[in-house]
Amino acid sequence: ALYTNPADLPSKNYDFIVIGAGTAGSVVASRLSEDLTKKVLVIEAGVDDTGNLNVEVPFFAPLAANTAVDWNYTTVPQHGLNGRSIKVPRGYVLGGSSAINYLGWTLGSQDYYNKLASITGDAGWGWTSMQGFFKRVSTLVPPTDNPTITPDEIPHSNGNGPLLVNLPNVDLEPDQRVFTTAKALKSSPSSDLRRFGYTNDMNGGNALGIGYNQVTAGEGTRTTAATAYLHPALQNRKNIDVVIHTRVTKLVKSGQEGSVPVFKSVEVATSKGGAKTTFTASKEVVLSAGTIGTAQILLLSGIGPQADLGSKTVVNAPQVGKNVRDHPLVSIFYNVNSNRTYDDALRDSSLQATDLNEWLATKGGLFSASPVNTLGFLRLPQTFFSPARPDPASGPNAPNSELIFVDGFVPGDTNPLPATGHFMSIICAIVSPTSVGSIKLSSNTDTFTQPLIDYNVLGTDFDVQAMLQTITDAQTFVSTKVGGVNPFTKDGYLQSLFGDFASAKTTADKIAFMRAHADTVHHPVGSARMGSAKSGFTDGVVDSRLRVRGVKGLRVVDASVLPIIPEAHTQAAVYTVAERASDLIKQDNGLSGRPTPTYTPAPPAHHSGYPPSSPNQGNGQHGQGQGQGQHGQGQHGGY
Numbered sequence: 266a267l268y269t270n271p272a273d274l275p276s277k278n279y280d281f282i283v284i285g286a287g288t289a290g291s292v293v294a295s296r297l298s299e300d301l302t303k304k305v306l307v308i309e310a311g312v313d314d315t316g317n318l319n320v321e322v323p324f325f326a327p328l329a330a331n332t333a334v335d336w337n338y339t340t341v342p343q344h345g346l347n348g349r350s351i352k353v354p355r356g357y358v359l360g361g362s363s364a365i366n367y368l369g370w371t372l373g374s375q376d377y378y379n380k381l382a383s384i385t386g387d388a389g390w391g392w393t394s395m396q397g398f399f400k401r402v403s404t405l406v407p408p409t410d411n412p413t414i415t416p417d418e419i420p421h422s423n424g425n426g427p428l429l430v431n432l433p434n435v436d437l438e439p440d441q442r443v444f445t446t447a448k449a450l451k452s453s454p455s456s457d458l459r460r461f462g463y464t465n466d467m468n469g470g471n472a473l474g475i476g477y478n479q480v481t482a483g484e485g486t487r488t489t490a491a492t493a494y495l496h497p498a499l500q501n502r503k504n505i506d507v508v509i510h511t512r513v514t515k516l517v518k519s520g521q522e523g524s525v526p527v528f529k530s531v532e533v534a535t536s537k538g539g540a541k542t543t544f545t546a547s548k549e550v551v552l553s554a555g556t557i558g559t560a561q562i563l564l565l566s567g568i569g570p571q572a573d574l575g576s577k578t579v580v581n582a583p584q585v586g587k588n589v590r591d592h593p594l595v596s597i598f599y600n601v602n603s604n605r606t607y608d609d610a611l612r613d614s615s616l617q618a619t620d621l622n623e624w625l626a627t628k629g630g631l632f633s634a635s636p637v638n639t640l641g642f643l644r645l646p647q648t649f650f651s652p653a654r655p656d657p658a659s660g661p662n663a664p665n666s667e668l669i670f671v672d673g674f675v676p677g678d679t680n681p682l683p684a685t686g687h688f689m690s691i692i693c694a695i696v697s698p699t700s701v702g703s704i705k706l707s708s709n710t711d712t713f714t715q716p717l718i719d720y721n722v723l724g725t726d727f728d729v730q731a732m733l734q735t736i737t738d739a740q741t742f743v744s745t746k747v748g749g750v751n752p753f754t755k756d757g758y759l760q761s762l763f764g765d766f767a768s769a770k771t772t773a774d775k776i777a778f779m780r781a782h783a784d785t786v787h788h789p790v791g792s793a794r795m796g797s798a799k800s801g802f803t804d805g806v807v808d809s810r811l812r813v814r815g816v817k818g819l820r821v822v823d824a825s826v827l828p829i830i831p832e833a834h835t836q837a838a839v840y841t842v843a844e845r846a847s848d849l850i851k852q853d854n855g856l857s858g859r860p861t862p863t864y865t866p867a868p869p870a871h872h873s874g875y876p877p878s879s880p881n882q883g884n885g886q887h888g889q890g891q892g893q894g895q896h897g898q899g900q901h902g903g904y
């Protein structure tokens with residue numbers, strides 16, 4: 266059942282305790298509770314997700330940040346950004362960041378998963394195996410209203426899981442221009458231009474190419490780890506309890522096996538300085554608090570670098586909080602000659618009301634869509650690399666950069682929405698960055714004070730040069746002629762560059778522009794990484810079965826375990842890792858290995874499988890925002 270106060274929970278003893286009802290935690294809790302003989306407790310700091318339009322309406326995705334469903338963190342001043350701090354949104358809600366993210370559904374390449382396997386020495390993390398776990402997560406359903414999609418554009422990589430994924434729900438104006446160009450460039454005689462070629466499925470192993478953005482907005486509503494996994498488990502089973510508004514303050518040593526400390530107890534509180542309660546697991550504690558929360562909880566429990574924790578060290582784990590990586594982004598803007606962009610919907614409350622009413626009535630219309638319909642993953646040109654500047658991607662077929670085409674202006678802290686005008690934005694991101702950051706405790710060491718988050722954005726020359734090249738790539742793409750005609754300018758649609766980048770002429774100007782405006786895509790990973798087999802896992806926090814080294818009874822399952830950053834938006838990787846982790850935990854504890862059939866929500870009659878011809882295979886800074894159920898005036902921060 267769902268509880269709002271730990272004092273009301275029926276027991277202090279469970280078989281498994283999952284910390285964080287976020288993306289990974291919801292999957293793990295749901296899968297473990299498939300064994301009805303085991304009792305599972307899930308502890309979540311944040312709020313309930315139900316009835317919150319910022320969570321449910323796909324178009325409002327960027328508005329959830331800075332509200333009551335966001336931890337509202339910020340980074341420490343970033344050296345590579347002229348000392349600017351940037352916002353760090355993280356889901357503070359059932360579903361975690363899957364409930365506030367921008368819905369993109371990209372798995373990453375074969376090369377990525379095969380590199381995970383080679384680092385960890387565990388073939389189970391390789392592509393062949395992980396593809397199977399990916400298919401347990403998502404089912405592709407038809408878009409609500411997008412007649413422009415042709416059968417050959419429909420991807421086949423999703424399986425028959427509970428998360429409803431779709432191609433864009435509505436047709437947006439840049440889409441066909443992007444596709445005309447990308448489809449032509451796929452067979453360009455120039456290998457440099459073939460980098461921009463079209464793909465109909467970036468989740469099928471070959472992640473390279475420009476195509477449709479698959480999104481977690483099936484049937485016009487956001488689908489999350491909570492809606493797909495946690496709530497159905499709560500509705501159908503008596504052996505799972507979830508408590509919200511409850512923060513884990515630390516893990517408590519519950520015993521000792523030989524010389525190894527056992528960590529199966531969890532201390533919680535509902536307010537800073539408030540009463541503490543302890544819960545204990547007979548089998549395992551699973552830490553799924555995300556890249557920031559997991560590192561913070563480990564450090565607060567004395568599991569971390571002795572060099573930082575000093576006398577508070579219980580287990581010296583030097584890699585906790587290290588190896589943090591995120592994807593940097595910069596947006597460039599073009600004026601467009603069109604009144605169909607979403608800019609007016611951001612400015613005009615009566616338009617918003619009309620669109621919202623349409624969504625409430627039909628789950629269709631503009632608000633059923635994420636404002637990103639098309640994006641692509643690219644290699645940097647081969648000439649970019651040299652012995653002095655090697656390729657950091659996980660393999661020769663893994664991307665380095667990403668272009669995201671947005672049907673309007675992408676407002677951000679350094680780029681407020683202009684009062685007038687219509688725009689197309691291109692978000693340029695580096696997906697194989699080399700900058701490495703960290704999570705550390707602040708001097709005020711409790712979970713109600715935010716940790717020190719340092720993403721080290723644009724901290725290396727590689728990332729700066731790669732971003733310069735990616736911005737140039739974006740400009741090349743929209744300047745390309747197909748059959749003598751430029752699809753972006755042919756009818757006067759794309760006009761001049763807008764904003765600070767328009768006046769950046771020299772390389773130095775462009776680098777200054779990047780440092781003044783860069784943000785991240787909010788994909789942090791790595792703070793509790795899997796170690797390498799080569800080192801005997803000593804260079805990691807967890808081993809390849811995600812068990813925390815040096816202790817017993819404790820595993821980590823979330824984005825923090827990834828030793829390298831996926832060259833993709835990260836949620837699909839996190840769901841997929843959580844599916845495999847659930848199997849590992851079941852195996853190690855003698856639970857049934859195969860999951861019971863998934864809880865696919867009953868689809869409307871016309872959704873009998875898609876595509877129809879081919880059935881699917883299978884700081885206490887929180888709380889300064891607008892509050893639940895509010896929507897409207899937030900700022901987009903990128904997609």
Ligand SMILES: Cc1cc2nc3c(=O)[nH]c(=O)nc-3n(C[C@H](O)[C@H](O)[C@H](O)COP(=O)(O)OP(=O)(O)OC[C@H]3O[C@@H](n4cnc5c(N)ncnc54)[C@H](O)[C@@H]3O)c2cc1C
Pocket residue numbers: 284285286287288289290308309310311330354355356357358359360361362363365366367368369370371511512513514553554555556558559562712786787788789822823824825833834835836837839904
């Ligand atoms: C604004 C934004 C946009 C994004 N856009 C995309 C996108 O378009 N596509 C994509 O693939 N990915 C996107 N991502 C990234 C993706 O959502 C994350 O990589 C993924 O959801 C992380 O999952 P996780 O399980 O590691 O952590 P989370 O889902 O964040 O879960 C962690 C959970 O632990 C809870 N928790 C933390 N500390 C404690 C504590 N002390 N006590 C109790 N509970 C605690 C949190 O409240 C949260 O519910 C985006 C993320 C954000 C924030």
